[in-house]
Amino acid sequence: MIYDEINKTMTTERLLLRLFRESDAETVVRLCNNYNIYKSTLTLPYPYTLDCALSWIEYHIHNFDADKSYEFAVCDRHTGTVYGAIALTNHQRYDNGEIAYWIGEEYWGKGYATEASKAILGFAFQVKHYHKVYARHFASNPASGQVIQKTGMKQEGVLIDHVKKENHYEDLVYYGIVKNEYQEI
Template identity: 40%
Template sequence: MRLLETERLILRTLTIEDADRVEELASEYDIAKTTLNIPHPYPEGSAKTFIESVLLAEEKDNVAFFAIIDKESSSLIGIINLGNIPVHKRGELAYWIGKPYWGKGYGTEAANKVIEFGFEQMELNKIFAASFTDNPGSWRIMEKIGMKHEGTLRGHVIKWDKSLDLHYYGILRDEYRK
């Protein structure tokens, strides 16, 4: 089991036992509207299928998914992952935090630790992330962890039949070390 620790958080491998809590948090409309792949309404029972696919992807694709656990309550409060494109030594960071935990620095704390993991354990050269342009909570996390805005891709994705712009941010290994 993969395990990382910060001052307030434990980042560990997702398990099937997390399915009910993932479903509970991901069912919130405000979570779905800020992410590309979380549907709303969230289909009952689909968190288990999601976690099963994550565990399979971790074995095959060298991607690292983490349940974000609040140490104080021992509750799952979100998910963070780092994909890996080995040929380019590049990883994509993605995350969501349950709405009751917004604005408390948990996303920044988790993202900092996963960035460290990506550079130190996965030996990546670059880590990048994308956010809807109308989701400042997400791209501010990227800025706080040292990522630089690399551009905005207009009409880059479709969510709920609407064309949306994405801000892209990135950080290089050399920038991380400074």
């Protein structure tokens, strides 16, 4: 992972992680207005409208500059095609943060979430100097757990029936990694 502080971008072998632009809003709507993504995410609204995308994108630069959270578009490094999003929260008081991501269904199974997650871990530990990074997923979405495990995170526990989604309760599976366990992959 190569981080460009001036442009707030990260590059990997296949990906460019960059801040979202207002011009990405229609693509975000097309990708997020998908029931299969909605059912696997904690807070994504459905249906997903243009207003949802614009209001979400509007706060990214402020949150980034305020060191609250870092939200990146996951893009093809060469074509610029937006595949999804990845974010890292910043809990400054505890020197840790959470990774969260979504990838458009048409791009599932290509390793983009894993590659982006490894990059954001590097950003967290090498650039932002976090002590710990964690991630969580619905137990009903084991593919997300596989992505998290490929980054080197270890399962720390399961919160049983922790959240309610569509009138049924979901277990949340938590993973984490501390800086001294991290190895750039």
